Amino acid sequence: MSKLSEITEKMPSAAKMTSLKIDPKIRYLADLASTVTKQSLTAYIESALLESFAKVTLRVPSEPEPIYGKNGEVAMPDRPDPETERVQNEAMTISNRADDLWSESEFGRIESLSILARRLVPDEDYALLQYIRNRKDLRISSNDGLYKLNREKINSEWELIKAAFAKAKGKGK
Numbered sequence: 001m002s003k004l005s006e007i008t009e010k011m012p013s014a015a016k017m018t019s020l021k022i023d024p025k026i027r028y029l030a031d032l033a034s035t036v037t038k039q040s041l042t043a044y045i046e047s048a049l050l051e052s053f054a055k056v057t058l059r060v061p062s063e064p065e066p067i068y069g070k071n072g073e074v075a076m077p078d079r080p081d082p083e084t085e086r087v088q089n090e091a092m093t094i095s096n097r098a099d100d101l102w103s104e105s106e107f108g109r110i111e112s113l114s115i116l117a118r119r120l121v122p123d124e125d126y127a128l129l130q131y132i133r134n135r136k137d138l139r140i141s142s143n144d145g146l147y148k149l150n151r152e153k154i155n156s157e158w159e160l161i162k163a164a165f166a167k168a169k170g171k172g173k
Helices: 003-008 024-036 041-053 082-091 094-101 106-116 123-134 151-156 158-171
Strands: 139-141 147-149
Touching: 024 041, 041 094, 094 106, 106 123, 106 151, 123 158, 151 158
Parallel strands: none
Antiparallel strands: 139 147
């Protein structure tokens, strides 16, 4: 099972107990800050995490590619405008994409993350997603040859689908 799956497997919408190892100094300062702000330690840590999500972007800025001329000369294009970069990075913060990223469904979380930040999806989860996309019985087809995934069926049969994927993967070795 992938690390992402282990982390997010069957996460209910209600709070979930989590155990963390925290440096004693940071723990003390967090206790102090929670007392000052009249919050429980849990509420303080949750608010600090939510605030930090605004600083973490899923976007990978593009690197300007060199342009080669006919006579062997090399030119570098101008760097992107810093304000444009800031706006694009901000649009892709975890905070701004939280509703897109979160789903009660493990499938929904994997699919959303694969769309927004493919590089963060473990290979095992991406292979499972490809397996699902290739199964015609999990599709809802339209007349124009396009299809949508049948999320209701996928979610209701999630454990069976994962077991079938594991079995198919084992046969492929």
